[in-house]
Amino acid sequence: MEHLEQSLDKYAALAVHIGVNIQKGQTLVVNAPLDAAALVRKIAKKAYEAGAKHVYVEWSDEELQYIKYKHAPDEAFSEYPMWRAQGMEEMAREGAAFLSIYSPNPDLLKDVDPKRIATFARTSSQALQNYRSALMSDQNCWSIISVPTAAWAKKIFPDLSEQAAIDKLWEVIFQVTRVHEEDPIQAWEKHNQKLAKMVDYLNQKQYKQLIYTAPGTDLTIELVENHIWHGGASTSESGIRFNPNIPTEEVFTMPHRDGVNGTVRNTKPLNYGGNVIDGFTLTFKDGKVVDFSAETGYETLKHLLETDDGARHLGEVALVPHRSPISDSHLIFYNTLFDENAACHLALGKAYPTNIQGGTSMAREELTVHGINDSLIHEDFMIGSAELNIDGITKDGKREPIFRNGNWAFNPE
Known part of the structure; x- marks a missing residue:
């Protein structure tokens, strides 16, 4: 457990300093699944220590997503909460950095009508297109990382117990993101130079x-x-270096x-x-x-x-x-x-x-x-x-x- 905590600290530091490269007085927006709560708290602490003014977290829950796909009326998938889209646009305009923690269950929606999924994907993309265009143009610093979830870990390691699969996936993530290195930030700087x-x-x-x-x-x-x-690090509109993907x-x-x-x-x-x-x-x-x-x-x-x-x-x-x-x-x-x-x-x-x-x-x-x-x-x-x-x-x-x-x-x- 002590070793995991140390690695999580290094991973959080990597996300804050190499991923979004948070600046003093800047706002950090984190999109994260509930399973990532322990890591998100460490990320928030690292961000505030680096001088962040605010850390806002948008939580998501795949089980709630599944319930909606199975039981909501069809018209629900043609609507998107515009207050959320407008909020993301506003924070982008104000120079926030955005960190997403992406850890999907590959089989979550296998018994859901693909048309429903496609309809909502189109609806959300239309609502968020200004925000996403800002990120794709590197107007803001942004980054994506992952954390193990039980469903995702078991998909990769089906022969292991749930906890063993999660532990194994953490081990792999730390390896491929260079967290296992003595100084992960220095290791990433060398990797960026190679790319x-x-x-x-x-x-x-x-x-x-x-x-x-x-x-x-x-x-x-x-x-x-x-x-x-x-490849590797990018530069934002304001001249800040960041890494959109960890790993890359x-x-x-x-x-x-x-x-x-x-x-x-x-x-x-x-x-x-x-x-x-x-x-x-x-x-x-x-x-x-x-x-x-x-x-x-x-x-x-x-x-x-x-x-x-x-x-x-x-x-x-x-x-x-x-x-x-x-x-x-x-x-x-x-x-x-x-x-x-x-x-x-x-x-x-x-x-x-x-x-x-x-x-x-x-x-x-x-x-x-x-x-x-x-x-x-x-x-x-x-x-x-x-x-x-x-x-x-x-x-x-x-x-x-x-x-x-x-x-x-x-x-x-």
């Missing part, structure tokens, strides 16, 4: 296209002109919304809205998904793609080596924060405007002209494996290796 070297190399290359080949995947992705690769192993940029052709197959399950989608393929023509299949969660995938026009186009392309701490755990987490940082992935939906020069100051019409996708959703899905090869096509037509057998084909040292 920055990859980013610098790719930004200098300015590849016109990426070509993906793997079992079930033969895909060509055109990148927008003047695209920007990011990715570097990512922007595909052209109309420049994706071919077929791609997922390599890890996708937990979307309390339902698992797996064994799925997407076929693209001129940027749009024109055909799809799924062995598990077909209806959920169908509703996801029908969210709006942008949901059938890509908004992100991310590169993650197969040999990385999360992948080396040989676990499937059923949690996108972890699984997306164990494998190369793509994202359906809205693009990050920070991934193109001048993107954060472009009007919506201007974004479209530049081939930047817009949508109510941004949903990552994993396509990486030890069999994935990726080539980059330069502006003068030269083909160069980027990934071979799932790992980087170059060393920018």
